[in-house]
Amino acid sequence: MRTPFHQTGRRHFLKAAGAGSLAGLASVPAQGSTAERKPGADRRGVASPKGGSDGTLTPPFAVRVLSKMGFGVSRGITGGSAGNPDVILANGFESLTTNFAQTGDLAYFQSLGSTDDQRLAAYVEEQLAPTSEDPELDARIAAHASEFNLLGQSQTQLFSTYECNGFSEYTRPFNQLERYTFTAACYSRWQLRELMVDFWHNHLNVFGRLNADLYVSMVSWDRDVMRANVFGNFYEMMYASAKHAAMLRYLDNYVNGRGGAINENYCRELFELHCLGSGAYDGNANPRFVESLGSNPYTALNDPELNDINLGYLADPNLDIAAVYTDDDVLTAAQSMTGWRYGDENTDTSCGTGLFFAQEDEHNKDSTKAVLTLGVSAIPSGLPAETEGRLIVKLAAYHPATAQHVARKLCQRLVADEPPQSLVDSAAATFLAHRKSPDQIARTLRVILLSDEFKSPSYWGEKMRRPFEYIVSAMRAAGCDYTWRTNDGNSNSFERLYDGAGQQLFAWRTPDGYPDNRTHWEGSTTLVQSWRTIDWLLDRNVSNQETRVMRAIDITLASLSGDPTPRQLVEFWCNWALGFTPASSWTGSGGYASAPTRIGRVCLQFMTQDYPGNQANADLWGADDPIPRDELERDASTRDWRSRLTGLVKLILWSPQFIQR
């Protein structure tokens, strides 16, 4: 007798691990058994830190690494015929003899050494030093060169051409960047770089859709601030960001001026979000009486400017530096950064240069200033605007609290929402010790990526993929074969759905960036709209082999010979998309009701039972009965095998196994 789907409605399968935290449960059923929900186990107050996994189903090392160091596993299905990258797998796909499971980045990772540690070390080194070699991404961009032609232009070229010329013009560079970001995340072999570019965009968040100035500046912002420094030196990135039109405009430093025209918006976030962090904020405390660091953290830097007596000798070992910042420090720093401007149509001919310049008559150089120096006015009067502002960025970027703050956020991105403090401390120590190194960020990342915590299976599933990660990972997992670009209806349709999930690119309005913890993303809208986007990907153009967005049908036919059974399809696709098969297999050997994993049970039921609206044929197909191969390409019979096949892949990509990492 079959078990209807709706049994879920009244019975709950409680995994052993998660059930322990359910207050009021008298007994904890073993995984896979059923239990009536106890009245006390209601949904309020349940504080299980994470959820939705099959419990013990931890993927192998390589899958965990690739899922955390980038946008998940890709099986390397592309690279077939050159020419049109959008139809790489089209004509003759079925005749390809490659064993796909042996190519792709899982196989590549396995080839990098003989132990997990060796392979990880080699992969980390390679990813931290990207070369210009990126064949698949390059081929896709080259095939649509005119739709990415603005990405190589300078800030001044773009600004002076587009900024003052109406919405459809000034959004052109932005739109190219947005589509490029999807394409690169999906197809670049430098997965860690793409993941970290996204990280830095959020760390130094600007709202790219604020106005024309932001729209046109985002290409340079992405390239010259984020990508140029993605594994480089943090201060260099900070200084580039401070001088960039995107940041000057977004946080109002471009109107910060002398007299009554002080605007503290930028300096507040420089301290709070970009550098020291709110953990080092002491509000309206008197800056003369806050805690001192003890020894001057700038002394060891040997920075010529911080050592310069004419610039106040801020590295003086006898100068006390505050451990925390106050409102007074923010306001004084804003005074120091007065006069920072960028060229726009008000200051230049045509649309403007979009480049930084210092407007000395708007710079408050009359007073000495105390910033982070416990009331000692160490910054002399009379300094030029650019020099004085640079000192502020150095004081912030080189401060020890900044090392803690940035290290914590990196660990949060790569390991867990609540990363272990010991790991944060290790990363912060490296970050601090290498403040002047050109590869400071790479060194810090190396500490995190080679740590025991990063390698440990006990941190698997701690993170929920944010929509950008989630959707791109799904694209990679199920054989996406499409170039996201501007003048393209499919790309537009995709983006409308994707944006509904709550992580539209470059569109978080406030300067803190998209949240990096699962509680923010565990909402109905994010889940439903993400699932809907995946639904679109799987079913878009599915009847036309040449223009399919996702290659799920082609991958199936190329990988399974003969007439596959429902069980074979489930086992194949769980393995393909999730990267492994547990020792018990996903479905076992019986009917769906006895499948040893929840996902195997759901998927096998989906493939063998009719949908509820059509009860007459409840038992649709045997789990081990062959499905006519040619029916997988079209909904030829009432069994709708093609829709059922893509529907199977959707279920797997929708599952908690896939949405967590």
Place this chain on the structure above:
Amino acid sequence: MTTSINRRRFLAGVGAGTATTVGLGLTQRIQAGTAGTSPTKLLVYIFLRGGMDGLSYMVPTSGAAQAAYAQDRDDIFIPPADTLSLADLPGGAGFGLNRLCAGLHSIRSNTAFIHAVGHPLDALTRSHFDAQEEIELGTPGSLNASVGGFMGRYLQGIPHSNDAVFTALAADSTPPVSMAGYPDIATLDSAGGFSPNTGIYEETHLLGLAELYSGGGSLDLAAQSAVDAVQLINSLDLDGYTPAGGVTYPDENFAESLALVAQLWKLDLGIAAATVDLGGWDTHNNQQPLNANTGFGQRISRLSDAVAAFYQDIAADPNKNADDVCIVIQSEFGRQVSENGNRGTDHGYGNPMTVIGGRIAGGVYGTPPQLATQDRDGDGVVPSTDFRQVNSTVMDVVLGNGPGIVNSVFPGYNYSPLSII
């Protein structure tokens, strides 16, 4: 004593024998008008993110406060002639609402305007994110997120009926911090096309999703809520909603969110709390307090029109009682008294809070802002009322949960209720 929420049992329906009726149970009951049997009191919490300039909302119009205000504002100064007088309310002499607030002004007899609310003086902050987080956690001075949100604790502390379908609604794509720790939230920001797919497997896939996420972790619970939300939303006639009393909601997303809250609450699904955000108040630059089309003026106009429509819709509904609704409007802090160099204002401290409901005795409450230069702190208004006192009064007195709820929501906070009913 609270009872358990058992949405799954509700959805399954009593004695449901086939899979079909599970998925459609809720839909059919809503269409039959028998969906809910859980009339609830409703707390609507509106958060104005970005730090609203309270002095451009509740404007001093006479006396020393007005003189101090006028002295330090220039481009963004609002003259008394551009205000709607509150003088007919107790405590209202000397203050007027921004003239773009005709909607709120029309419901002032059910509105409490409370002066100079903010963080306690030992926990002042000018960080948006700290200030918002501490308000939403309900823990001024502490950012320990493990305690969850104050709305979450409120929801856990109030009684629930067994057949509640949803108990909390967040009109956003993601749940706010204020509801953190409370898993039974439906987040809805765009009700149109709200489904994982729309093909022949729509129903089957919903059931598959429910099974995939049938564990007890937080993601399981979120996904279960999502599946239920899909069924609920798809059963509603969103475009066909007719507000009571001939009310028309403005055609913009904040008002639409409030209309959705009203529509769902009227279905008696068990919704006890809803959060709606309105952002864009961080007016460092070009504040434009009297321009209904941009800047502060546009925001305050939307706020006023939408909230007035919502309240009038509830108040006019013959099946509902406005006494069962309370709307709270709060921002993380106010702004400095002095205009900055860019026709805007920088971060300050104290700010008015607004509370609306059938039980509210219209009036202007609290200690008026002390605006003399020497009375400001860093040019901000020094708060004279702790925001927890306002929220406690709402939960305890206005919504009638009694003082015990305050112990649950703000543990360790000693308070006396404001006299606003």
